[in-house]
Amino acid sequence: MMSILKADLLKVKRKWFWLLVFLGPFGVIALQLVNYGVRYDYLMQQEPDVWAGLLDNINMFVAPALLLGMTILASQIAAIEHQQSSWKQLLSLPVQRGYVFLSKLAVAAIMIFISSTLLFIGTVFFGIGLHFGLDIPFLAVIKNSYYPFFAGIPILCLQVWLSVVMQNQAFPLAAGVFGAVFSMTAAFAAPDWIPWKWPLLVGEHDPIWYAVAGMITGSVILIAGLMDFVRREVLT
Template identity: 45%
Template sequence: MMKSLLLAEMIKIKRRAVWLLVFLGPIGIVGIQGLNYGIRYEYLVKPESDVWGDLLMNLNMFVPITLLLGIAIITSLNSSIEHQTNTWKQILVLPVSRKSIFFVKFLLNSFLLLLSSLLLVGGTILLGVLLKFGYDFPMVAILKNSFFPFFAALPVLALQLWLSIVVSNQGVALTVGILGAIASTFFRLPEWIPYSWLSFQNEEYVLNISLGLLTGLLVFIMGALHFSTKDVN
């Protein structure tokens, strides 16, 4: 039944704009830095520079806000289908628990965001090669830069999914997501707030990943439990 639910969710988004967002995020990040290096190549690339390290640092400046906005929009788009078509009642009478439905939606959104992270890996390598940084690229650092923010952002993903499912007005979930993305970028948030855990430059990054996984699990459980008892229209 879980496999059937996941397949049904994939069919729902087959021709929706969510796929455009999956590609648009990493393409936008890489494109901005491509333009940046194209304009300021002599300033950014010097003989003594760690060119790959500098490239990852410049890319990471835009990863947190792009990821947070992506989470807010993708979860909202995927959850709005049932709200717009008024099909929640039909879905909830299926012989499967509400927790399973919540889990499948979380799994689908995670897959889309991980796919976007994978595209960022490819885009980073391609940009570095085009900038003539050579083929000896730091693969481990590139993978960390592309995937670690996702794991740190799991509490935000669980929260945004929770809001987008239980609140029919998607403006609420989108507002929370957009404000969180802006706050994480332009304000110095307290370290205990998950929105501050996404920066790759943070010296406590391994701790942030661990907190993201644990807190993400906690928020997911809370959301699943709440969804299992709440009437959804």
């Protein structure tokens, strides 16, 4: 498994994928820079707890950015094998087929986790830059940065599954983009059991509920995708 993972990390080493890892959190923070630059006085009046207000504003953009990132990364990681028609050669190696699937998922998950870490760092420095003080609610910032990642694991597993088994990436990309757009209105229009709503961390439940639900549901989708991948004869 580690050998396959190292090989996949080498394949994406010189790709532009890592730029996307940085662009996601940078874009979210940049939007808040504009938001606070234009509406600073209004936002300060709306929320007595300035850090809580900042986290709420950031979270509105985290979900669509996260889901788009998962979609693009999953598609591009799988496209490396599709474009080179190397699935048959890869699966003929003396390795378990399941490890090949898990490695693709692991690479995407590592990238998204790094992006979440950059969001955490960016949030802290942005709040300090707004002169919110050094009494930083680190636990709240951690939840706001990492809970969406765990809550979005079902979407990541689904996108990797679709991207790996489909040579034409139009459908996985379309499904992922639709899910990201849907997540922007899911806070008001969707019930809490819809996975595309979970990264928003809003609803009748505590945010930890969405993170745990994401990990459990993601495990189920992962097992289904893994079984489907292993049973396929040849991927072209």
